[in-house]
Amino acid sequence: MPRPAFQLYNTMTRAVGPIVPLDPAGKRVTLYVCGPTIYDYAHIGNFRTYVAGDLLRRALKHFDYQVDHVMQFTDVDDKTIRGSREKNLPLREYTAIYREAFLKDAKELNIQVAERTPNATEHIPAMIALIQKLVDKKAAYVSDDGSVYFRINAFPKYGCLCHLDLANLMTGARVSQDEYEKEGVGDFVLWKKWVAADGDVGWDSPWGKGRPGWHIECSALSMEHLGSQIDIHGGGTDLRFPHHENEIAQSEAATGLPFVRHWFHVEHLLVDGQKMSKSLRNMYTVRDVLQRGYSGRELRYALLSGANYAKNLNFTWQGMDDARTALARIDEWHKRIKAAATGATAADESAASLNLFQSIDEAIAQDLNINDLLGTLFTWIRTSNKALDEGTLTPPQALAYLQAWDRLDAILGLGEVAVAIPPEVQTLIDERAAARQAKNFAKSDELRKAIEALGWKVKDTAKGQELSKS
Ligand code: AMP
Ligand code: ZN
Secondary structure, eight states: OOOOEEEEEETTEEEEEEOSSTTSOOOOEEEEOOBBTSOOBHHHHHHHHHHHHHHHHHHHHHHOEEEEEEBBOOOOOOHHHHHHHTTTHHHOOOHHHHHHHHHHHHHHOOOOOOSSSOGGHHHHHHHHHHHHHHHHHEEEOOOTTSSSEEEGGGGGTTTTTTOOOOOOHHHHHHHHHHOOOSOOOOOOOEEEEEOOOTTOBOOOOOSSEEOHHHHHHHHHHHHHOOOOEEEEEEEGGGGGGIHHHHHHHHHHHHSSSSSSEEEEEEEOOETTBOOOOOTTTOOBBBHHHHTTTTTHHHHHHHHSSSSOSSOEEEEEHHHHHHHHHHHHHHHHHHHHHHHHTOSSSSSSOOOHHHHHHHHHHHHHHHOOOOHHHHHHHHHHHHHHHHHHTTTTOOOHHHHHHHHHHHHHHHHHHHOOOOOOHHHHHEEEEEEHHHHHHHOHHHHHHHHHHHHHHTTTTEEETTTTEEEEOO
């Protein structure tokens, strides 16, 4: 049976449609996801977007695309400059702390890091060159204060992503014109002239010392690493306007080519139904969640499973407990099905077994339908557990489930984690093995209790003691 084509919602067209790569061979897909501003630890809302981006990346690979993925780190803006000055650290040293922290948290969440993760400040010459091109084309102008602005009325398509009415924006511009150094209210900064608050942060340019605006970073880095046009560009929903709208304007005004084929936006994570904010004290980092005794894997599950990426997701601690329960169920099943597959040399190829693969394809091909994907998994678990209870599942059938799980998990990224056994628990386990060998069951029971007191559960099976976290 032919595999279904991978379909994704496109914010630009407002429709679900197939990915049609620019690559004439149809193999390579270029993906740019706007990266974090590294002035502080990223919160779990930011990571909802990056986990969804990771799901997309893994889904593309599942459909055999070669993914070329770039994500920048924004290491120069008002917040990074302010933070570094408050800490009395050079900008580079200050942002390196949060770059490392982000990568560590991403690893906890089993996010596959993009092929390239440049810092914005490593590419200032590319940004200057792009701004110069816009100035030459009269799509940008130098204001009286020495900053450079993009002129949005030089780009009639402005507003195409968010379906904004440029005429209305222009009226607003005329009304407020006097109050602005820029010509129009919608005009946005490409190059910011140096001011005293910038301290020693600044680069020389044809317009004097200054620094790039945020929007130009993504256009310049995307073009530098992936070419003038890319297949998929993503980020959180708040980036649609003005950030992505501005990226389109700058890029297309400079190259005359459509910048992006497919726009991917992730809706926001709420906490207990509310927007995350410091004043509500509901802004959690990955570290906060780990400190409460949850694992990165449980957080990944909660961020993935609560809702499709295109819908708001409500984070609750109950949701974290539910994630723990769901993962325990998956792990228990995985262990059982693995044992049942022992001895099978080839997987069963009956229609029912092949259908396991088909069902993964169908769920993920429909705009990353996570509910269907997890629904499929829990149906497998119910059906195969029942067959195992009844003794009707053959080893080749169990192997088919196991292989299907491996393919599914390459997308979900949940994996079965090898839990490190603490040395004190291992000592008790070894003593218990010796006691059982000597048929000293009273001692074996005592040791079981001691193991349980340390938070572990031991089960006696034909293959020996099986240990799990209680
Ligand atoms: P920033 O570091 O502020 O540029 O944000 C990094 C990414 O996180 C961007 O793609 C934002 O759109 C995204 N983001 C910010 N807040 C949330 C949230 N509450 N839920 C999901 N994504 C978010
Ligand atoms: Zn961006």
